[in-house]
Amino acid sequence: MPNRPLPTIPVNTIGRLSLYRRLLLEQLEAGARQVYSHQLARLAVSTPAQVRRDLMTIGFSGSPRKGYAIREMADAIGAVLARSVETAVALVGVGNLGRAILAYYANRQPVRFAAAFDRAPEKTGRILHGCRCYPVDQLAAIIAREGIHVGVIAVPAGEAQAVADQLILAGVKGILNFAPIRLHVPPGLYVEHVDLMMALDKVAYYAHQQVEQQDASR
Numbered sequence: 001m002p003n004r005p006l007p008t009i010p011v012n013t014i015g016r017l018s019l020y021r022r023l024l025l026e027q028l029e030a031g032a033r034q035v036y037s038h039q040l041a042r043l044a045v046s047t048p049a050q051v052r053r054d055l056m057t058i059g060f061s062g063s064p065r066k067g068y069a070i071r072e073m074a075d076a077i078g079a080v081l082a083r084s085v086e087t088a089v090a091l092v093g094v095g096n097l098g099r100a101i102l103a104y105y106a107n108r109q110p111v112r113f114a115a116a117f118d119r120a121p122e123k124t125g126r127i128l129h130g131c132r133c134y135p136v137d138q139l140a141a142i143i144a145r146e147g148i149h150v151g152v153i154a155v156p157a158g159e160a161q162a163v164a165d166q167l168i169l170a171g172v173k174g175i176l177n178f179a180p181i182r183l184h185v186p187p188g189l190y191v192e193h194v195d196l197m198m199a200l201d202k203v204a205y206y207a208h209q210q211v212e213q214q215d216a217s218r
Contacts, residue, residue, distance in 0.1 A: 035070050177194065
């Protein structure tokens with residue numbers, strides 16, 4: 001029997017589903033077994049209607065009287081997000097940020113950092129948080145050997161595009177980019193940009209707006 005094709009889901013919905021799943025697993029650990037849409041919405045800082053729409057997208061429904069079964073909902077979301085399948089990931093750039101990423105994901109299945117790469121000779125050959133670091137010139141061979149489809153870029157902005165090009169040539173299908181630069185990639189290849197400086201600038205701007213409004217009202 002052929003595998004059932006994955007539904008095409010908008011990027012923002014995928015992000016919310018990932019958040020729901022994490023919150024649901026936390027509720028399971030706390031001993032909860034059922035949850036209502038308004039409870040999940042409060043945890044996700046959303047609305048009950050949005051939660052229900054997102055769950056309808058993946059064909060999951062609950063009972064108005066009993067709510068949703070937490071384990072079943074988490075499993076249903078996980079199936080859509082391919083969370084039941086191990087995801088082999090390559091990290092390029094083993095500086096402070098790269099090491100922090102490896103530490104965070106050290107025991108978080110099903111994500112597995114199968115390889116890390118760096119140009120610095122003193123870093124290659126080491127095992128960092130369970131992940132071996134290789135020279136960058138071995139990137140294509142290691143990615144092919146490990147069946148890696150996701151790449152994480154944690155290098156300076158000036159190196160990021162060249163690293164992305166190497167990852168794409170090696171066969172990765174998605175990139176998580178922490179470098180403060182927008183990458184140029186072929187159509188169809190998904191890139192998620194995480195620009196920490198931009199995020200901090202936005203938070204600082206709105207924080208200053210609040211301070212100025214408070215000062216003006218005194």
